[in-house]
Amino acid sequence: MDPAGKVALITGAARIGRVVATSLARRGVDVAIAWRASRDAAEETASEVRALGRKAKTIQADMSDPQAVPRIVDEVGRDLGGPDILVPMASHYQKVNFDDLDDVAWRRNVDADLQGTYRLALRCAVPMRARGGGRIVAFADWLPSSGRPRYKGFLPYYVAKAGVIGLVEALALELAPAILVNAVAPGPILRPEVFSDAEDREVLKATPLGRWGGADEVARAVLFLIETEFVTGETLRVDGGRHLN
Numbered sequence: 001m002d003p004a005g006k007v008a009l010i011t012g013a014a015r016i017g018r019v020v021a022t023s024l025a026r027r028g029v030d031v032a033i034a035w036r037a038s039r040d041a042a043e044e045t046a047s048e049v050r051a052l053g054r055k056a057k058t059i060q061a062d063m064s065d066p067q068a069v070p071r072i073v074d075e076v077g078r079d080l081g082g083p084d085i086l087v088p089m090a091s092h093y094q095k096v097n098f099d100d101l102d103d104v105a106w107r108r109n110v111d112a113d114l115q116g117t118y119r120l121a122l123r124c125a126v127p128m129r130a131r132g133g134g135r136i137v138a139f140a141d142w143l144p145s146s147g148r149p150r151y152k153g154f155l156p157y158y159v160a161k162a163g164v165i166g167l168v169e170a171l172a173l174e175l176a177p178a179i180l181v182n183a184v185a186p187g188p189i190l191r192p193e194v195f196s197d198a199e200d201r202e203v204l205k206a207t208p209l210g211r212w213g214g215a216d217e218v219a220r221a222v223l224f225l226i227e228t229e230f231v232t233g234e235t236l237r238v239d240g241g242r243h244l245n
Contacts, residue, residue, distance in 0.1 A: 001084075001085075001133070001134075001135055001180075001226055001227060001229070002227070003024060003027045003028060003029050003085070003223070003226055003227065004027060004028030004029070005028055005029075006028075006029050006030075006082065006084040006085055007029065007030045007031075007032065007076065007080045007081050007082030007083045007084050007085070008021075008024050008029050008030070008031050008032070008082075008083060008084070008085035008086070008087060009031075009032045009034065009072070009073070009076050009082070009083040009085070009086050009087070009120070009124065010024075010031060010032070010033050010034070010087045010088075010089060011033075011034040011035075011061075011063060011087075011088045011089055011090040011116065011120070012034075012035070012088070012089035012090035012091060014035075014038045014041035014042070014045070015041075015190060015215065016089070016186070016189060016190065016215040016218050016219075017033075017045070017087075017089045018041065018044070018045040018048070018215075019215035019216060019218070019219045020087060020089070020215075020218065020219045020222050021033060021045050021048070021049055022045070022048050022049060022052065023216075023219035023220075023222070023223060024085070024222075024223070024226075025048070025049040025052040025053075025054040025056075026052055027223065028054070029054060029085065030049075030054050030055040030056070030080050030081075030082075031045075031046070031049045031054065031055075031056050031057075032056070032057045032058075032059065032072075032075075032076040032079075032080055032083065033045055033046055033056065033057070033058045033059070034058075034059045034060075034061050034063075034072050034090070035058060035059070035060060035061070036060070036061065036062050036063065036090065039058075039060065042058045043058055046058050055080055057075070057076065057079050057080055059071075059072050059075055059076075063090050063111065063112055063115070063116030063119075063120075064107075064108075064111035064112065064115070064116070066119065069116070069119040069120055069123050070123055072120075073120070073123045073124055073126075073127070077127055082127055082128075082131065082134075083124055083127065083128070083134070084127075084128060084131055084133075084134045084135070085134060085135045085136075085137070085226055086120055086121065086124045086128075086134070086135070086136045086137070087136075087137050087138075087139075087222060088116060088117040088120050088121075088136075088138055088139065089139050090112055090113075090116055091112055091113050091139065092108050092109050092111075092112040092113060092157070093154075093157055094108075094157070095153040095154060096153060096154075096155070096156065097152075097153055098152070098153070098155065101155065101156070105156055106156045108156070109156035109157050109159075109160040110156065110159075110160050110163070112160075113157070113160035113161055113163075113164060114160045114161075114163040114164055114167065117138050117139075117164055117167060118167055121136050121138075121167075121171055121181070124136070125175055125179060128178065128179050129178055129179070132178070133178040133179060133180075134178070134179045134180075135179065135180050135181075135182075135225065135226045136168075136171065136175075136179060136180070136181040136182070137182055137183065137184060137222050137225045137226060138164050138167070138168050138181070138182070138183040138184075139164065139183060139184055139185075139186070140161045140162075140164045140165050140168070140183045140184070140185040140235050141157075141158075141161040141185055141186065142185045142186060142187035142237050142238075142239040142242055142243055143158055143161070144158055144161045144162035144165055144185075145165060145185035145235050145237050145243065146237075146242075146243035164183060165183060165185075165235050168181050168182060168183045168233060168234075168235060169233045172232040172233030173233065176232060180225075180228065180229075180231065180232040181232055181233065182225040182228075182231060182232060182233065182234045182235070182236065183234070183235040183236070184218060184221045184222060184225070184235075184236055184238055185235050185236065185237045185238065185239065186213075186218055186238050186239065187207070187213070187237065187238065187239020187240060187242040187243070188203050188204075188207050188212050188213060188239065188240060188242055189212060189213045189214065189215060189217065189218055189238070190212060190214070190215060191203075191212050206242060206245045207239070207240045207241060207242045207245075208240060208241030208242070208244055208245070209240035209241055210240075211240065212240075213238060213239070213240055217238050218238055221236050221238045224236075
């Protein structure tokens with residue numbers, strides 16, 4: 001797909017999402033940004049998209065609300081057209097010790113990471129088909145993509161992201177050939193602000209390429225999965241080889 005002139009819907013457009021949004025804008029894409037709590041980040045991203053000569057729209061929504069998704073997609077279609085491209089990046093990442101797990105912790109991860117992606121994909125498939133095709137680029141994680149959990153304390157998150165991988169494979173089969181569905185599985189992309197120098201050295205030592213990737217690497221992967229005409233049902237690791245250790 002040539003992205004020029006298309007419309008993208010991105011959820012969770014802060015930090016990495018901002019770079020993805022502006023990278024799409026540079027390729028001629030109008031961008032709708034759905035946000036739950038980070039209004040300032042969403043508005044700043046929209047301003048950057050407009051500065052690049054493309055249209056931008058921000059929409060407040062909670063992906064755990066079943067009524068939010070149809071409202072978002074309808075608003076995007078009314079104001080921008082489409083969407084032709086869906087990039088659901090909204091995610092919940094928080095360590096929860098096993099003894100503290102409960103239904104709230106479980107639902108928080110599943111709703112944000114898996115259920116929201118599922119609902120958005122089903123709803124966006126309708127206008128994509130009507131417009132002749134589309135692309136869905138979901139977000140998994142390098143851990144389930146590597147085939148096993150490696151850290152304690154992230155049970156709901158790991159299961160939700162593993163579910164995204166399965167969802168992508170099933171959706172790719174259901175929606176072919178009009179809509180291509182893939183996922184990006186980031187690894188060490190941005191150093192967390194709370195990381196100590198010792199934690200930083202540990203990550204770099206475990207990553208064969210020996211550095212943090214940076215948000216541009218994720219944006220390049222997203223663009224590849226939008227432009228490809230013969231890749232679907234895949235999860236592309238962007239982890240500097242971290243899964244090899």
